[in-house]
Amino acid sequence: MKNIKLLYSLILLFTLGSCTNFDDFQIDPNRTTKGDPSLLLTGIQISAFNIVSTDAAFASRQMVNVEHNNTYQLYGWQRSGFGTYNNLRQVLKMEEEATLAGKTAYAALGKFFRSYFIMDLTRTFGDVPYSEALKGSTDEPIFTAKYDKQEDIYIGILDELDEANSMLATETGTISGDLIYDGDLSKWRKAINALSLRILITLSKKEGNSNVGVVSRFNAIVNNPSQYPIFTSNDDNTALPYYDLDGNEYPYFNSNQIKTNYYMDESFINHLKDREDPRLFAFAQREENGANLPEDDFNAYGGLPGSDLASANSARVSQGEGSLIAERYYNDPVNEPSIAIGYAEVQFILAEAAARGWTSGDASEHYQNGIRASMEFYNIDSAAINMYLSNPQIVYNASQGIEMIITQKYLSFFMNSGWEAFYNQRRTGFPEFSTDGPGILNDGMIPKRWMYPESEIQSNRENLEAAISSQYPNGDTVNGDMWLLKNE
Amino acid sequence: MKQTLLSFSFRKKKNQKLLSLLFFFAFTMICWGQDIVINGKVTDSNSKQPIPGVNIVVKGTTIGDATDFDGNFSLTVPSKQSVLVISYIGFITQEITVGDTNFFTIELIEDAAQLDEVVVTALGIKKETKSLGYAVQEVKGESMVKAREPNVINSLTGKVAGLTIRNSTDLFADPSISLRGGTPLIVIDGIPSTDNDYWKLNADDIAEISVLKGATASALYGSIGRSGALMITTKRGENGVTRVDYNTSAMFQPSYIRIPNVQTTYGNGDNGSYAYVNGGGGGTEGGGWIWGPKLDQLDPSTPSGFNEVVQYNSPIDPNTGNRIPIPFISRGKDNVKNFFDTGLIYTNNISVSGGNDKGNFRVTTSHIYQKGVAPNTGLNNSSFGVSGGYNLMEKLKVDASLTYNKQYTKNFPQTGYGPHNQLYNLVLWTGVDVDVRDLRDYWAEGQEGVQQKHFNTSWYNNPYFIAYEALQGYYKDNTYGNLNINYDPTEDFTVNFRTGFNSSTTNRDWKEPQSIIGYGSLSKGDYFLNSSTSFSLNADLIASYTKEINEDLKLNASVGASTRYWDNRNLSLRTDGLTIPDYYNTANSINPLKGSNWYGKELVNSIYTTLDVEFLQALYLGITGRQDWVSTLPVKNNNFFYPSVSFSAVLSDLVDFGDPISFVKLRGSWANVSDGRTGSTYSHLTAYNNGISWNNNSSLNYPSTLLNDNINPETSDTYEVGLDIRFFKSRLKLDATYYSIKETNNIVTVPISITSGFGSRLINGNEYARKGVEFIVAGTPIKSDDFRWDIATNWSSSHRTLESVYDGSDRIGNIKVGSRTDQIYSTPYLKTPGGQLIYGSNGFPLNDTFSRRRGYSDANWVYGFQNTFTYKDFSLNVAFDGRLGGIIYSTTNQKMWWSGTHPGTVNEHREAANNGVDSFIGPGVVVVGGDVEYDIFGNITNDTRVYAPNTTKINYISWNKNTSNAVFDHYYSQSFLKLREVMLTYNIPEKYTSALNIDKASISFVGRNLALWSDLPNVDPDSGFDNLQTPSTRNIGFNLNVSF
Secondary structure (H helix, E strand, O other), X not given: OHHHHHXXXXXXXXXXXXXXXXXXHOOOOOOOOOOOHHHHHHHHHHHHHOOOOHHHHHHOOOEEEOOOOOOOOXXXXXXXXXXXXXXXXXXXXXXHHHHHHOOOHHHHHHHHHHHHHHHHHHHHHOOEOOXXXXXXXXXXXXXXXXXXXXXXXXXXXXXXXXXXXHHHHHOXXXXXXXXXXXXXXXXXXXXXXXXXXXXXXXXXXXXXXXXXXXXXXXXXXXXXXXXXXXXXXXXXXXEEOOOOOOOOOXXXXXXXXXXXXXXXXXXXXXXXXXXXXXXXXXXXXXXXXXXXXXOOOHHHOOOEOOOOOXXXXXXXXXXXXXXXXXXXXXXXXXXXOXXXXXXXXXXXXXXXXXXOXXXXXXXXXXXXXXXXXXXXXXXXXXXXXXXXXXXOOOOOOHHHHHHHHHHHHHHHOOOOOOOHHHHHHHHHOOOOOOOOOOOOOHHHOOOOOOEOOHHHHHHOHHXXXXXXXXXXXXXXXXXXXXXXXXXX | OHHHHHHHOOOOOOOOOHHHHHHHHHHHOOOOOOOEEEXXXXXXXXXXXXXXXXXXXXXXXXXXXXXXXXXXXXXXXXXXXXXXXEEOOOEOOEEEXXXXXXXXXXXXXXXXXXXXXXXXXXXXXXEEHHHOOOOEEEEEOHHHHOOOOOOOOHHHOOOOOOXXXXXXXXXXXXOEEEEOOEOOEEXXXXXXXXXXXXXXXXXXXEEEEEEEOOHHHHHHHHHHHOOOEEEEEEOOOXXXXXXXXXXXXXXXXXXXXXXXXXXXXXOOEEOOEOOOOOOOOOHHHHHHOEOOOEOOOEOOOOOOOXXXXXXXXXXXXXXXXXXXOEEOOOOOOOHHHHHOOOEEEEEEEEEEEEEOOOEEEEEEEEEEEEEOOOOOOEEEEEEEEEEXXXXXXXXXXXXXXXXXXXXXXXXXXXXXXXXXXXXXHHHHOOOOOOOHHHHOOOEOOOXXXXXXXXXXXXXXXXXXXXXXXXXXEEEEEEEEEEEEEEEOOOOOEEEEEEEEEEEEXXXXXXXXXXXXXXXXXXXXXXXXXXXXXEEEEEEEEEEEEEEEEEOOEEXXXXXXXXXXXXXXXXXXXXXXXXXXOOXXXXXXXXXXXXXXXXXXXXXXXXXXXXXXXXXXXXXXXXXXEEEEEEOOOOHHHOEEEEEEEEEEEEHHHOOOOOOOEEEEEEEEEEEEEEEOOOOOOOOOOOXXXXXXXXXXXXXXXXXXXXXXXXXXXXXXXXXXXXXXXXXOOOOEEEEEEEEEEEEEOOEEEEEOOHHHOOOEEEEEOOEEEEEEEEEEEEEEEEEOOOEEEEEEEEEEEEEEEEEEOOOOOOEEOOEEXXXXXXXXXXXXXXXXXXXXXXXXXXXXXXXXXXXXEEEEOOOOEEEEEEEEEEEOOEEEEEEEEEEEOOEEXXXXXXXXXXXXXXXXXXXXXXXXXXXXXXXXXXXXXXXEEOOEEEOOOOOEEEEOOEEEEOOOEEOHHHHHHHHOOOOOOOEEEOOEEEEEEEEEEEEEOHHHHHHHOOOEEEEEEEEEEEEEEEOOOOOOHHHOOEOOOOOEEEEEEEEEEEEO
């Protein structure tokens, strides 16, 4: 019967159809399991160096937000997050993949980035997991890492950086996927040592701590340029360039906020105006009330007081006061590279070390080099730079050495180097950040840290509680003094 | 009349090719010899009214007919000894021997306790309702064809206990559908349709939807049936009835039950001042706020007599080149009315069906056109379907259907809070100093195609520019069908083969015109393309054996095997800038194209068995078991077994309860269902994710979740008990269900300390329980010859709690063991234990440092009422439904306070702020002494704080800009009651229809979504969330339904 045949053939078809190998389904065709370290390096560099932040500018009295009472600007912040450990996971994977592939050159970069990210974590919170961190996928996984003492963390990352510098000295392999130095390992050595110098100057209150040996470590680097090469020009900057490609633009490209709600801080504008600093024209637009003055007239610019309420500042804006940031920050997709560690900063570090008597260097020379490097970054012509350097207000005066160095460093950090401006002020008190306006929070104090993230309360409570009680007698507050900030 | 319509009966064509049978049954029907022709009429013994749809079958054969609208039937019987079986639900079945009579007048007697209702259960098997040990509720297709919704799922709202439909107000937005807290499987004619495309179903083609509520009911579908199933049975031609049905509806959307109600007193600007500069938004343009000057203020010094301000449409003084101030008046008061159109849902369906004792056919075609309230938006939905069945031989039947559906629109609106949403630009963020009609020519003069015209081009888009230039296209082709072959070699033994497929291709595109803005983006023009094809195939082979050992013991056993395959391909492409504006082609990209693609496939193979036992004609036991092999787990753990047992006892058939109790049934069931998915097709496999590309260098990143090779399937145990009790000859029915679902061995990603390098890990663990109750009460309070009132109400409540945590701790995040999982936590403003806001020295409220529970997202009760009043040829349906309890965060209300458009902002403090006066004192306290200590979870351990009233005056505008009015925290109650439907139907009497050769006709006047009672302002809580929804429309229209 024809019909029966049809039925039989369907049954047959059915039976054949179900004989399938499930192994065929265990491969995800959409993702790779082969992670070349170069592809991981690219991602790590983006997360490490794409760090231009107006939040840092608010907290550092460089900009103000007139839309709402901004917690950074008014020092009302509370907690921060541990998202940086996600970046550390990528570093770990890069190191693992490099080992598997025998690409040794990535190992030194792994140490650089681990130090870079851990430094960022510890200066934000105090003690953080370091020695037991990133062990979630080991054979004996650690899911609740203990918190290491900040002192041990700093020693650890300084040692790692020292090791990284030595490794690259003899490294013959190559790297790719490098957005910063295009695979030039000699420049990476400079960046590694620049980071070491930054960390060491961060420890300026720890001159007397023999475990760290800040001064001797510092000298070990600066006294041996062949073994410890450092930045010699802006070309050496650890800086991420931006491109006119979707997703690669300057972070505030087309930002409505920066166009309409963020204005320059009064104190920052005044620092520049008082010194007749030509960088002002690179940073800011004329205020509406100054629109009829020439662009290079310092009087055309004005700022708004950072510790005032947003309502007061926005009322001033409605009256035509307040300079917006320069148009290039939102109109030019490429604008300027995001400097993470710059030649100017290194020069200011060397100047400060000399001023502190750590080294025998010439503080004035390094100070001038730093200013020149910063101005050259903004394409200011050498005549204007020389004129600025000869301004009596600018000429180095050893009796106010640290203040002058840090203030210039502060001006050079505008919209680059992440939160460096804030952390340098936290360490040295320069320049003074106003806290006397009616908008100020935190009882008029500038916070010294961030509270630990709530996620740690939920998933690593015992270790967190131990870390809090050993560091902060008043509990986990933004005003606690971490080890780093205590003189010894 | 019937004879003339049957004129397309054909002669024997036994050798017709089998393939063509599938599709062209209708035209290949075979008639057997015409031995004796009999006719008759069936009426209700009570009312003497004819009963349509009564089945008349010749006993022992498949010969039969159903009565027409007038109760008439006509049948050809083989001999005088033939016995007619006349049956109709709710009436006592009769048997009559033909004898010499050839016209029968049959009166059916209503059977009050008659409960041989049949519903479609898992695998498409029809079972008597009374034998079921689990809850099933049926919705008839005819209840959904007259009061049209754009989507058939919307029509189920409020009708089924335990089924929560959350209706979106957005055009072409899926309703959210939740059955006992899970998403039910959609099954069309026995074939699972896992794509959850609710738009491919047309109500006109649905005979009934059987809602299988628990895991027991749908255990035979395996893990995909874990949350119950909506079993959709499509219409088939009826034996002996040949007809053409035409159904047309037009539903207009002329008004709104909820639309953001904005103030018209103050205009654009900030701090009470405004002056247009260049549209950049900064400086005197006021940052895009609606905190500007008071509108319509008289000023005798100006030419117009009103306060005058430089505005975007100010004329330019030819001498100075400056803009000339124009009156600052509320010219845009009617912006909403002027911009939005009347929406329309226009539905047409025509179907032709027929059948005889050998087979049946139905062809159907329909079109649904929906016009959105936003200009230039709409949706077309066309379907074409054929279905039919044929008895190839006495023991071999085949049934098949094939449907083609096309959904297409060149533009449907983008929704959600943001500058692509028209409401955002039109209502929330435009002061009424701007008249939307002035924006109709949306290009800036001299910059056509390049720059839109708007009063603020940094923050907002011209609503007309979005409507006519930023187009979101959607083109989807669905084809789905099934083939069912049934072979009964002996009376006891049946073999059934069923296969079906769902296939779809979706092409979408987005046109982004140059100068459109987003948050922090200004488009260079872009074109996005997405194409996706999906295919799924299901096949089942089932053999069943039925044995009636004696009258009191009947058995049915079956074994089956099934396979389910699914794959999907997806491709996305986008330009990076357009070289030539308005030329939407990937070849026109400035920078290299960006793209991504995805391919995935899944397979589940299964075997299963069932056993049903009937004892004493009143006790029923059902057992099922299924073993699955799945591709979505590591091969070593990829198979699992799930059993179910259900039991039903019709106590009233064992014991006579006496009046008024006419029926009592107890039911109980247990099912153990496992699921072998870790989230998506390949999420159990570790691999790198593609990261951002920088200057055309690609990157990778390693995911944050730590996977686990030893992951096992997760399991849920569902226990259910129910009582079905009926009184007064079934005039009053009560059905109650209690269920408990224990979810164990869950596949969960649990948060771990990120310091481990991973934010979460995938494990089997955590235990949850869901418990719920469902009640249905239905009755006929009034029933007379002419008038009848039927009422039904259903109530359900269901909550899920955390029972234990994988690592023995007492909480996951904020959720403690023993508490509900639908808690909403957020970090509020700091409050005293008594609930007063605490202010800082600057007069603004302080933030709490801990997140706090704000409430629950799930409703406590979901309810519905359906009323039908029938009077002679008129019937009136009135339906209410709603939800009680649960909270919702309202973005719309928060943004209205923030932006300055909320009518509540119009007060003396705003006026003072406009004049530069700080007059507002936030209600609450300041801490003047003492201290508070918290434990690590934020519970107060020691509180010595001393409070004094807050006395600091602040700027009212700043208060709102900073806190969106901190007095409200913008969590609102989700409770609501909605008048869902009012429908008046007039069934046109036969005396009129017959003159037109029409079998039956009805006309209905319909209103849907008519009224809403809720404490949530400006927003319809029906959708369950608010991220600036489309205004909720009142839908009013008519329906015409004709059969001939």
